[in-house]
Amino acid sequence: MESQLEVLQTRKLHLLANNALINRIPPELLSRIFELGVYESNKLLPVLSLVSNLWRSIVLTTPSIWSYIRLDNDLGYSRPTSFLRKLKVHLERSQDCKFLLDLDCRYLDVVNELSQIMTALDPHLHRCFSFRMSIPDWQSMELVRNMSQKLGPALEDLSLRFDPSESEEQAPFALLSQPCPRLSSITLEHAPLICIRTQLPSLRCLYLIREQRYASSTRIGISFKEFLDLLNSTPTLEELRIQSALFLLESSDFVFRSLPVPTIFPNLKLLSFHFVDSNNLAVFLESGHFPALRRLSVQMDSSNDENTQWLVRMSMDSATRFPVLRQLDLRSCNIDGVGLVPFVRALHQLPHLTALGLSTPPSGVLGPRLFEVLAMSPDAGAAGDDVGGSGAGGQWLLPRLQALCVQNCRDISGHELLQVARARNAGGPAVSPIRYLKVAQCYGLDPETHEQLCRAVTTVRMVR
Numbered sequence: 001m002e003s004q005l006e007v008l009q010t011r012k013l014h015l016l017a018n019n020a021l022i023n024r025i026p027p028e029l030l031s032r033i034f035e036l037g038v039y040e041s042n043k044l045l046p047v048l049s050l051v052s053n054l055w056r057s058i059v060l061t062t063p064s065i066w067s068y069i070r071l072d073n074d075l076g077y078s079r080p081t082s083f084l085r086k087l088k089v090h091l092e093r094s095q096d097c098k099f100l101l102d103l104d105c106r107y108l109d110v111v112n113e114l115s116q117i118m119t120a121l122d123p124h125l126h127r128c129f130s131f132r133m134s135i136p137d138w139q140s141m142e143l144v145r146n147m148s149q150k151l152g153p154a155l156e157d158l159s160l161r162f163d164p165s166e167s168e169e170q171a172p173f174a175l176l177s178q179p180c181p182r183l184s185s186i187t188l189e190h191a192p193l194i195c196i197r198t199q200l201p202s203l204r205c206l207y208l209i210r211e212q213r214y215a216s217s218t219r220i221g222i223s224f225k226e227f228l229d230l231l232n233s234t235p236t237l238e239e240l241r242i243q244s245a246l247f248l249l250e251s252s253d254f255v256f257r258s259l260p261v262p263t264i265f266p267n268l269k270l271l272s273f274h275f276v277d278s279n280n281l282a283v284f285l286e287s288g289h290f291p292a293l294r295r296l297s298v299q300m301d302s303s304n305d306e307n308t309q310w311l312v313r314m315s316m317d318s319a320t321r322f323p324v325l326r327q328l329d330l331r332s333c334n335i336d337g338v339g340l341v342p343f344v345r346a347l348h349q350l351p352h353l354t355a356l357g358l359s360t361p362p363s364g365v366l367g368p369r370l371f372e373v374l375a376m377s378p379d380a381g382a383a384g385d386d387v388g389g390s391g392a393g394g395q396w397l398l399p400r401l402q403a404l405c406v407q408n409c410r411d412i413s414g415h416e417l418l419q420v421a422r423a424r425n426a427g428g429p430a431v432s433p434i435r436y437l438k439v440a441q442c443y444g445l446d447p448e449t450h451e452q453l454c455r456a457v458t459t460v461r462m463v464r
Contacts, residue, residue: 023054030055031062039100042070066090067099071107071117084116091124098154100130105140114140118147125150129182132159138172145175152178158196161189193226203234209274210244219246219275225253228263228287238267243274247283255287262289262321272297282310289321296322299331302362307334312342315349325350329357329405335370336363344373347398354432355403359440366409371416373397375423378430396424396431403436407463412442414449421456435459 017023025033034055037044045065049056059065069090071083090099101121108114121128125148135141141162158176174197185205186196193208210220224247231237254260269292273281281298300306308330318325328350335343335358347353358366378394404420406412421434437453439445440463454460 027054027058031058031065034059034062035064038065039068042068060093063093063095063097066093067097069099070102071104081113084113084120087117087120091120096127098127098129099124100132101128102130102132104134105136106134111140111143114143115147118144122147122150126153129154130157130159131155132157134161136163141175142173145173148175149178151176152180152183152198154182155180156182157185158183159187159189160191160195162191190220193222193230196230200234201236203237205239205241206230206234206237207241208243208245209241219244221246221248223248223250224255224283225250231265232263235266237265239270239272240265240268241272241274242276242284243272245276246280249283255283260287262287264289264291265293267292269293270295270297274299275301277301277304278306278308278310282313285310285314290325291323293322293325295327295329296325297329297331297357298333300333302332302360307339308343308346311346315346318349322350324352326353327355327357327403328353329355329359331357331359332362333358334362336361336365336367340367340369344370344397348395351395351398352400353398354400355405355436356398356401357405357407358409359405359407361409364409365411366406367411368416371420374401375420377423377427396427399431402432402434403438404434405438405440406442407438407440409442410444412439412444414439414445414453418449418452418456421453425456437461438463440464 034044034048037048045059048065049059066089069087103117105114108117128151131148131151133144135144158180160175172192172194175195177197180198180200182202183200184202186200186203187207187209188195189207189209208220208222210218222242222245227247231240249255265288268290271290271293276298278300314322333343347356374397376397378396401424404417406417417437417439421437424431425433427433434456435458437457437459438461440461443464445462450460450462
């Protein structure tokens with residue numbers, strides 16, 4: 001009887017397996033699901049082949065599943081020779097598909113191992129759409145340059161990361177000089193601008209950032225002239241991010257002329273600065289014309305006592321140079337005490353802003369005064385209210401404001417936000433109501449106030 005029960009149990013498992021819903025999914029949908037899963041986790045690929053014969057056949061007959069090639073510390077390869085074998089398998093089974101290459105050279109002991117990998121890649125680089133390389137020194141950089149001449153026809157994304165301890169010991173040279181008609185995104189992580197010496201007719205995103213693996217207060221130096229020359233040659237640029245950098249000026253730079261002609265960025269929509277001091281920030285913003293810029297994001301260094309004078313200078317002719325600016329996101333900016341005065345003056349020159357984000361003030365608190373000004377009607381300002389008769393200047397501060405985001409401010413109780421929302425809801429056609437409110441990592445908000453905010457604002461997001 002026990003033997004018969006085992007047979008019945010086995011038959012039951014087979015019947016359940018044969019009628020499982022997963023078996024009713026068409027193979028073409030499964031292959032697409034597998035592709036997305038492998039892109040998120042490189043460890044998933046060998047597991048898929050072990051589930052069933054059907055899944056194994058789908059994996060082996062789907063070239064796009066083999067088009068994600070990575071070498072990093074998560075793969076667990078004991079030696080790069082193991083990666084080389086896997087690389088050849090991926091290149092063969094991916095057939096003619098475009099592939100992604102993510103190679104961290106820190107896990108290669110000698111240049112010879114990198115040479116073997118690049119030799120295997122060389123015949124296939126013409127179909128590489130994403131080239132991500134972490135390079136420890138210029139010797140490895142030169143080897144990669146000499147063996148990547150076929151890179152370019154399908155290239156859409158380029159990311160170069162350089163070891164800062166080795167990056168300045170030798171004279172830099174260009175890694176990419178061949179035509180790249182499809183290249184739309186470039187990330188240079190502590191790599192100099194000279195690494196890119198080619199026309200970029202399709203560039204959309206450019207990121208210049210400091211090496212992320214090391215905690216350091218140093219800044220990367222960017223030649224201001226080379227930087228503007230690069231931007232002038234890429235009129236399609238839509239997003240620019242600069243992090244932990246400072247501009248290196250020459251006496252011949254146009255900024256020293258009596259009437260400098262600003263550089264025009266016709267399609268730039270998103271501009272982000274992280275840990276760039278106010279002087280460097282002001283130099284760049286005053287040197288350009290941004291007819292399409294919709295969002296400006298700035299994160300200052302909280303350890304420095306810097307104010308928002310750069311914002312005041314930017315806002316003076318904002319109607320001409322920033323005509324469509326709608327979102328302003330400020331982090332670690334000093335707007336406490338008397339620092340609030342230049343900040344409010346700058347906001348008065350930006351009446352078309354529809355979204356304002358304030359995060360992580362250096363003192364940890366925003367104070368109630370800003371919210372009082374935001375909630376003050378022109379009539380109250382003209383009557384000389386508590387905040388000051390000239391505070392509103394006869395008009396609402398940011399009359400088109402519809403979205404307000406506050407993050408990591410320990411003094412936010414919610415009552416000041418409720419005051420702003422209610423005042424603007426009752427302000428009539430001269431002011432837009434607050435329709436979106438986000439409060440993140442502000443732990444002083446009580447449930448009752450949250451409930452009142454939900455009644456006053458269309459969308460309220462609370463993030464703990």
